[in-house]
Amino acid sequence: MTSAAPVTKPGRKRDHTRDPEILDAAIEVLAENGYDCMTIDQVAARAKAGKATLYRRWPSKAELVIDAVGCLKKDSYENLPDTGTLRGDLLAMMRPPTIEDAQKKIRIMSGVVSMLDRSPELGEALRAAMVEPRAAANRVLMRRAIDRGEIRADCDIEMLAMVSASMVFYRTMIMRQAVDREFLVSIIDEVLLPAVRKTDTEVTDR
Incomplete structure (x- = not known):
């Protein structure tokens, strides 16, 4: 009789609730410093988050910036003015x-x-x-x-x-x-x- 395979416990589920704050912080740092001078440390400090938290979610600065720009609040033009001209x-x-x-x-x-x-x-x-x-x-x-x-x-x-x-x-x-x-x-x-x-x-x- 073969022994049962050991049960592997699932890893801790990632918490994405702080993602919006981190992405906002990334945009602020990006606007102030530019991409080349921007660091993950700066974003973590601005968001009051651990650097390891950012790296688990975004393995590189480039991936963080792409996500941050993609999540920018888009201007709402649903109710456009209609003045007649x-x-x-x-x-x-x-x-x-x-x-x-x-x-x-x-x-x-x-x-x-x-x-x-x-x-x-x-x-x-x-x-x-x-x-x-x-x-x-x-x-x-x-x-x-x-x-x-x-x-x-x-x-x-x-x-x-x-x-x-x-x-x-x-x-x-x-x-x-x-x-x-x-x-x-x-x-x-x-x-x-x-x-x-x-x-x-x-x-x-x-």
Whole structure:
């Protein structure tokens, strides 16, 4: 008669309840120090968690950053403004907290530039969390303006939806200048609206 195999006790189940706090701490450290200068020790100290806890959950700094960026709170554009004009809608989306949050996201993006070539996953996480929500909102507002006959029906919505984000990124990353309401309004009035405005002939034919 063969003896029964010894019963193996399952390992202790990992506690993920603190994950949101740790990921928030990772984002704060990333925005302040950039990826290259960021350390697991700094994140653990900010989250008041043990370093071993972080390494059990995220074996590398890169994996922690990808998860943190992927879990960023995405801007909510479910209830888009409807003022009756494209300009009014775009201005209504420019709330002070939105501008501050955009500046923080730019700092995060600048902090991970050195890692993008090594991690396509991070690039996708950045796009999904930081770029696509606002671009999607811009597409909705422009399509709505087309439907009411306010702007050209043949304008390139996909390209124009990315204009403001691209200019904000360039101003912050390359020019090293702050983004304020005045700058954002100038993008609307000097770039977006002229690009979608109907010609005199189109207006006359209505």
